[in-house]
Amino acid sequence: MNDIRFTIDGKECLGKPGQTIVEAAKANGVYIPVLCHFEGLKPVGSCRICTVRVGGRFMAACTQPLIEGMAVENTAPDLEDMRKSLIEMLFVEGNHLCPSCEKSGNCELQALAYRYQLMAPRFPYLWPRRDIDASAPLLMLDGNRCIQCLRCVRACRAKDGRKVFAAVDRSHRVKIEVDKKLAAHLSEDQARRAMDICPVGAILRKETGFAVPIGRRKFDRAPIGSDVEKGTGR
Amino acid sequence: MTQEKEIVLQHPKDPSALLDVIRDVQTRLGHVPEEAVSRIAAHLKLSEAEVRGAVTFYHFFSLTPRGASTVYLNDSITSRMNGRTAVARAFEEEADCRFGEVSPDGRVGLSSTSCIGMNDQEPSAIVDGVVFTKLSPDKARAIVRGLRDGTPASGLVAEFGDGANQSSLVRAMVSNNIRKRGPVLFGPHEPGAAVRKAVSMTPEQVIDEVKKAGLLGRGGAGFPTGLKWEFCRREKAPERYVVCNADEGEPGTFKDRVVLTELPGLLFEGMAVAGYAVGARTGVLYLRSEYAYLRAHLEAVLAGLRKEGILGKRIAGSPKFSFDIVIKSGAGAYICGEESALLESAEGKRGEPRDRPPFPVQAGYLDRPTTVNNVETLATAARIVVEGAAWFKAMGTPKSAGxxxxxxxxxxxxxxxxxxxxxxxxxxxxxxxxxxxxxxxxxxxxxxxxxxxxxxxxxxxxxxxxxxxxxxVFGPDRDIFEVVENFMEFFVEESCGWCTPCRAGNVLLKKKFEKVAHGKGTEGDLRDLEAWGKLVKATSRCGLGQTSPNPILTTMQNFPELYEARIQKGRDFVPEFDLAAAIQDGCAAANRRPACKEADHE
Amino acid sequence: MSKPVIATASLAGCFGCHMSLLDIDERILGLIDLVEFNKSPIDDIKTFTKPVDVGLIEGGCCNSENVEVLRSFRKNCKVLVSVGECAIMGGLPAMRNGIPIRECLEEAYLNSPTVDPEDRLIPNDEDLPIILDKVYPCHEVVKIDHFLPGCPPSADLIWEAVTALVEGRPLQLTYDLIKFD
The missing domain is CATH 3.10.20.600 (Ubiquitin-like (UB roll))
Structure with a gap:
């Protein structure tokens, strides 16, 4: 099948049929910020940080398939401010205490905040009471830090296909729960994958915190997305 | 064998039966206990977390006991305007517990719920599936006393409403309150005429007629019905579905209830017509849980239609066209009125909307091409097929026919x-x-x-x-701020929680609105309300968040003077923080009196 | 011409941000040339003696006295800056937010295993500030003009911010300066 021609902020790009805007943008060296998205998992459009504008309409770039001739707006100031707002919302709706978090420096939410120069949120802190579930032998689930990205729900399954993590309740009370019976039998690899797939410090492999010194962590030196943009002169 | 096991084993080992099993357990045991969760998970090959996820998503399911009987008292603004507060207090006093709790003897649980489709006869409540309308404090007390004495809720209904509400299969105190009968829905209709007419045409002709009539979806979004059917028909698939959205959850709407009560035959004909047009053999009526009291009546109407050959195999004399309808029940979630969330729910899952594309006409119910239409739309389509596009088009306005x-x-x-x-x-x-x-x-x-x-x-x-x-309608003495606050509470509660702007944004909008409503707002706060409202609308994933800021935004637009009067003009910063309030708990815990200078420092 | 005046305070914080201010090393000599300190633990001036150009606040508000100090800073400072995570979002003291204050106090003073069983009492001396229901970020109590994140903010960030503010130029915030830990 033929390539799809489209533009991002006026830049001519080529994409493949079946690609989403996020995927095609990345292949063209353009970074569209994402948080719930994870390569290889079905996109679910939950965080909305990848919101772009096409023909005056807003859409999540992680779930929207490419269409011939699309003119995607990615860095318009009002769009960037919307994204910053969404990042701020995630900070105030949970309890994100970066100084004491094992994931600090490797956290994608924090990294986005750095990229967007989040100094203080425009929203008031909500301070919800959230649980920590440390009952699984290898894993710890800290609801304070969870951002409902659903990566773990999508990625982590037991051998027979059952979901290890699931969303329970709804509205602002929605939370991710780990299935106690399945979690009791997770292998080292499964536990490690669960931690690695979590963009924040909500899922942790026990006994492994603070392994990388400050200065050498993933986002200490270069902003999130700079790998995508390398050589594009942003 | 435990009761849990017995109930669970009666259901097929099919994950799409999840909500049916849960409903069965909930109805018979009053809640879904831990053992039932384990049983269900094992039976359907799901994780227990997933089962808990489904139970906790729906308002009428619960992991914890809600009493031998449960009162769900409507909390819509109209209910409040008609004396809900006094009724709620009477329930609480008589049951000796607060809303959200169960009476000490375990007999009666009290719960608030979003609009139950009885806004013309508020305050109203659903008790064990039975609807009680026009409640007064005395009636509320009588209900609790009756339940406590062991009378089933149905035995507490003294009078029945009008029309089919009196029929032996409904026996509800609900009134239809049909004030104006128009020529389309309430026009003369000979049962079976729509299906017979449809099968005498080609499916393309049926679609064409509906397109020419200019029928737009009656649920509110206004998508052209004929076009939707055409898209659905065009998809290559071994199976297609017609789904009727009977989950009218928008506070203040109850017209589909009246159609389901008085015109179910016309509705089912509309579904069959849609089925013929798109090439479906099965229709699904997704009935909101609040209208479960109509289910036996609807099943009986379906049985009658089958007997008359209007539903079933090779219907209305057609050599090829077979069509039948099943009823699926909701369980209390406004979001399930959103078509893709409805499909998820009909498949037995949490009612979380899907991403589009693919649209339901491409991949809908059970991943097959599906046309999802509103109750009124389908009933109207049946009438259009009989009377013709021109007849329909002659009514209404050029762009909004009928x-x-x-x-x-x-x-x-x-x-x-x-x-x-x-x-x-x-x-x-x-x-x-x-x-x-x-x-x-x-x-x-x-x-x-x-x-x-x-x-x-x-x-x-x-x-x-x-x-x-x-x-x-709001009369001259109503406080618009109270109305908006009630609406925002509704959206906060009914957000499915999937996407950030709707889950968190509505909470933050409500908080900011309350700051303004309580006289602590500034001009900057009004600007924030507008900007945040636009943000939530622009970035939310489905129609809920794309419209939830409307109570704030449309009142700001149409009643600017009310907002102007509430804010503190000329001040650029007024904190929500209130020292006197913030020290209250600390003083109480330490048994100290708040010193005056702390209390009135501001 | 008189030098710009700076004041600082530590509310519900650990003084780590003040330590970080001292971490500007030899630049502190330059700072002394550049500015004059008024109310601050650095020079031990307890009350404002003149109008202040830039107020630096470390820590959030966990009790009534914090609120009083913060309000007096707002009154006396032209520009007010939240310095560090605690001032910006409550920081570690805010880990108690979400838990009712009575529960916190009972855990700390009545039920903790290290409490002397003979002396179980929630402190109630009238001279003690009253604890707030939550730890509040400074900008939820008074208007804050600038924010310097970090736990603590790096000495370089503080230096950049303070010099920019007294010189009246916009802050140059490079990627390595904004950190939340």
């Missing part, structure tokens, strides 16, 4: 259902309903528009004031 069912409630003399032609002005409607003094009219429910007097010449039609049917 008639619309309106559910009118609030401060008016004649609340109820009105079938009116599109193009009717708000002023004309208020005249019909008997509300000469209305200060504001909420058109389209909380997600619609709050219109002030200046807008009473506006017309109900797709190009001006579109509505799924909800019209709530």
């Amino acid at each position: 008639t619309k069912l309106l559910s009118v409630s609030g401060d008016c003399a004649r609340p109820g259902v009105y079938e009116v032609e599109y193009g009717l002005s708000i002023a004309e409607l208020l005249d019909m309903a008997g509300a000469p003094e209305a200060k504001a009219v909420q058109v389209g429910g909380p997600s619609g528009t709050c219109v002030s007097k200046a807008g009473y010449q506006r017309k109900i039609c797709f190009s001006d004031l579109p509505t799924g049917g909800s019209v709530i």
Whole structure:
């Protein structure tokens, strides 16, 4: 099948049929910020940080398939401010205490905040009471830090296909729960994958915190997305 | 064998049966205990976390006991306007527990719930599936006493409403309150005529007729029905479905309840017509849990239609066309009125909307091409097929053809259902309903528009004031801020929680709105409300978040003077923080009196 | 011409941000040339003696006295800056937010295993500030003009911010300066 021609902020790009805007943008060296998205998992459009504008309409770039001739707006100031707002919302709706978090420096939410120069949120802190579930032998689930990205729900399954993590309740009370019976039998690899797939410090492999010194962590030196943009002169 | 096991084993080992099993357990045991969760998970090869996820998503399911009987008292604004507070207090006093709790003897649980589709006869409640309308404190006390004495809720219904509400299969105290019968829905209809007419045409001709009639979806979004059917028909697939959205959850709407009560045959014919048009053999009626009291009646109507050959195999004399309808029940979630969430729920899952594309016409129910249409749309389509596009097109306005069912409630003399032609002005409607003094009219429910007097010449039609049917009238003494607060509470509660702007944004919007409503707002706060409202609308994943800021945004637009009067002019910063309030708990815990200088420092 | 005046305070914080201010090393000599300190633990001036150009606040508000100090800073400072995570979002003291204050106090003073069983009492001396229901970020109590994140903010960030503010130029915030830990 033929390539799809489209533009991002006026830049001519080529994409493949079946690609989403996020995927095609990345292949063209353009970074569209994402948080719930994870390569290889079905996109679910939950965080909305990848919101772009096409023909005056807003859409999540992680779930929207490419269409011939699309003119995607990615860095318009009002769009960037919307994204910053969404990042701020995630900070105030949970309890994100970066100084004491094992994931600090490797956290994608924090990294986005750095990229967007989040100094203080425009929203008031909500301070919800959230649980920590440390009952699984290898894993710890800290609801304070969870951002409902659903990566773990999508990625982590037991051998027979059952979901290890699931969303329970709804509205602002929605939370991710780990299935106690399945979690009791997770292998080292499964536990490690669960931690690695979590963009924040909500899922942790026990006994492994603070392994990388400050200065050498993933986002200490270069902003999130700079790998995508390398050589594009942003 | 435990009771849990016995119940679970009666169901097929199919994950799509999840909600049916849960409902069965909930109905028979009053909640879904831990053992049932384990049993269900094992039976359906799901994780227990997933089962808990489904139970906790729906308002009428619970992991913890809600009493031998449960009172679900409507918490819509109209309920509040009609004396809900006193009724709630009576329930609490008589049951000796608060809302959200169970009486000490375990007999009665009290719970608040979003609009149950009885806005023309509030305050109302659902008790063990039985609807109680026009409640008073005395009636509330009598209900609790009756339940405590062991009388089943159905035994506490003294009088029945009008029409089919009196039939032996309904026996509900609900009133239809049909105030104006129009020519489309309430016109003369010979049972079976629509299906017979349809099968005498080709499916393409049926679609064409509906397209020519200019029928737009009656749920509120207004998508052209014929086009939807055409898209669905065009998809190559071994199976297609017709799904009827009978989950009218928009606060203030109840017209589909009346259609389901009085015109179910016409509705089912409409589904069969749609099935014929798109090439489906099965229709699914997704019935909101609040209307479960109509289920036996609906099943009986379906059985009658089968007997008459209007449903079933090779129907209405057609050599090829077979079509039948099954009923699926909701379990209390406004979001399931959103078509893709409805499909998820109909498949036995949490009612979380899907990403589009693919659209339901491409991959809908069980991943097959599906046309999801509103109750009123399908019933209207049946009439169009019989009477023809020209007949229909002659009514309404050029771009909004035909008639619309309106559910009118609030401060008016004649609340109820009105079938009116599109193009009717708000002023004309208020005249019909008997509300000469209305200060504001909420058109389209909380997600619609709050219109002030200046807008009473506006017309109900797709190009001006579109509505799924909800019209709530507010009299001269109503506080608009109270209305908006109630609407925002509703959206906060009914957000599915999937996406950030709707889950967190609505909470933050509500908080900011309350700051303004409580006199602590500034001009900057008003700017924030507008910006945050736009943000939530622009970035939310589905229609809920894309409209949930409307109560704030449309009242700011149409009642700017109210907001101006509430804010502190000329101050650029007024904190929500209140020292006197912030030290209260600390003082109480330490048994100290708050010193005056702390309390009035500001 | 008189030098710009700076004041600082530590509310519900650990003084780590003040330590970080001292971490500007030899630049502190330059700072002394550049500015004059008024109310601050650095020079031990307890009350404002003149109008202040830039107020630096470390820590959030966990009790009534914090609120009083913060309000007096707002009154006396032209520009007010939240310095560090605690001032910006409550920081570690805010880990108690979400838990009712009575529960916190009972855990700390009545039920903790290290409490002397003979002396179980929630402190109630009238001279003690009253604890707030939550730890509040400074900008939820008074208007804050600038925010310097970090736990603590790096000495370089503080230096950049303070010099920019007294010189009246916009802050140059490079990627390595904004960190939340």
